[in-house]
Amino acid sequence: MIASTIALAVLAWALAWPIPARLSRAHWTSRAPRTALVLWQSIALTGGLSMIGSLLIFGLSAYGDSPLSAGDALVRETLAGGIPDGATIFQVGSLSFAVLLTGHLLLNLTATFVRTERQRRRHLDLVTLLSDPVPGEPRTRRLDHPAPVAYCLPGAFRSVTVLSDGLLDLLDEDELRAVLEHERAHLQHQHALVLLSFRSWGNALPWFPIAHLAETAVESLVEYIADDQARTVVDSHQLASAIALIGSAGAPSGAVHADSPARDYRVDTGVATTRIRRLLDGPPPLEPRVRIAILTGAILLLLLPLTLLLTISLVA
Amino acid sequence: MAQLGELERSIMDALWASENPLSATELQEYLEERARETSGKQLAVTTVLTVLSRLEHKSLVVRDRTVRPHLYRASSSQADHTAELMHEILGSSTDRGEVLARFLGSVSPEEAAALRGLLDQTRDSGRSA
Structure with a gap:
């Protein structure tokens, strides 16, 4: 089982640093955001599985030659209140660490989910009290506020899109349709859940620089995906003009959040500018066969740690 | 669901408009008057009570249980709630995107x-295209 421990550890390392670091700098991702999002999810999941898997297998090697028999022995020995003869402190430590890490990640995911759901419900209560339904647009409300904002509030059962009066005054009909379709895309594709998982991963492993990198990359990707869906109903120029109008309409961030720490913005790489550039003169979408190749790779990657585990179970 | 939301809203509007805490019957009368003006629907006192306890559960309404009948008032002013909402919408960098997109x-x-x-x-190319 030592060979598979090493194989899984190498895989975990590769997915924890070099591969995501390269992917976050890659240029093709904006040309195939859906494919890239699948790849990011596969990397995160496989990375976690192989990290935990390698710790687990190494720890279990004290108990037996195959994962199944060792797992069986682990349960028996632990219930009897002992550890097997010849088990090193590294093996027992590695086993405990695997269990703790799994628990930590799952608890963090649950806590993030519960907290967000509570905030979301509170927000929905307030929105219901302070906004009016928009006639003819189901699950859309208008908020009496001069700042031009549009957002969607995803919910398990009820989701709502909110537009401010400031936004309605600013945009023409096509631009408004672009905004609505963009928000609809976020709701349809469950982007909130994807972001939540990556955010919880980042919160759970704050010392893990790559988690933050992944979060930022995924945040841009879901915007690109929503933009691509919006440009199927309106011209790219209208969507770009909606972004430019909202972004330049005396963005309220500076005035309202004078207390928030100054962020290191670089003008030409701001999200709004990047999105507009991509819409107006971005490179064409990636060829289908390249996308399929990447998707296949992402799926195979996810199967890799499971295949490794299965192989050693059968061989042993 | 949406209708319950609208009921909650009309009751909150009434509480915000009133200077003093109101009882459920006073609220019902107020809403009845409003309904007559706008030809809206009439409300039973029991419905008003149900909606009030929902609002209390959401900590939007505070109930004074020391008197009979119980008196209700809004927990914060409409302006405060709007400020809370806008703060969440315009968000600072730390809670960015936590709840809404x-x-x-x-x-x-x-x-x-x-x-x-x-x-x-975008305008130029849009118009010429």
Whole structure:
């Protein structure tokens, strides 16, 4: 089982640093955001599985030659209140660490989910009290506020899109349709859940620089995906003009959040500018066969740690 | 669901408009008057009580149980609630995107200025296309 421990550890390392670091700098991702999002999810999941898997297998090697028999022995020995003869402190430590890490990640995911759901419900209560339904647009409300904002509030059962009066005054009909379709895309594709998982991963492993990198990359990707869906109903120029109008309409961030720490913005790489550039003169979408190749790779990657585990179970 | 939301809203509006805490019957009468003006629906006192306890559960309404009948008032002013909502919508960097997905996040003043330049570009190419 030592060979598979090493194989899984190498895989975990590769997915924890070099591969995501390269992917976050890659240029093709904006040309195939859906494919890239699948790849990011596969990397995160496989990375976690192989990290935990390698710790687990190494720890279990004290108990037996195959994962199944060792797992069986682990349960028996632990219930009897002992550890097997010849088990090193590294093996027992590695086993405990695997269990703790799994628990930590799952608890963090649950806590993030519960907290967000509570905030979301509170927000929905307030929105219901302070906004009016928009006639003819189901699950859309208008908020009496001069700042031009549009957002969607995803919910398990009820989701709502909110537009401010400031936004309605600013945009023409096509631009408004672009905004609505963009928000609809976020709701349809469950982007909130994807972001939540990556955010919880980042919160759970704050010392893990790559988690933050992944979060930022995924945040841009879901915007690109929503933009691509919006440009199927309106011209790219209208969507770009909606972004430019909202972004330049005396963005309220500076005035309202004078207390928030100054962020290191670089003008030409701001999200709004990047999105507009991509819409107006971005490179064409990636060829289908390249996308399929990447998707296949992402799926195979996810199967890799499971295949490794299965192989050693059968061989042993 | 949406209808219950509208009921909650009309009761909150009534509480916000009133200077003193109101009882459920007073609220019902107030809403009845309003309904007559706008030819809206009439409400039973039991419905008002149900909605009030929902609002209390959501900590939007405070109930004074020391008197009979119980008196109800809004927990904060409408302006405070709007401020809370807008704070969450416009969000600072730390809680960015935690709850909601904005069409466009906060934009720095420098980028806003740059976007104004881009705007002409989207306009020009849009019109000529």
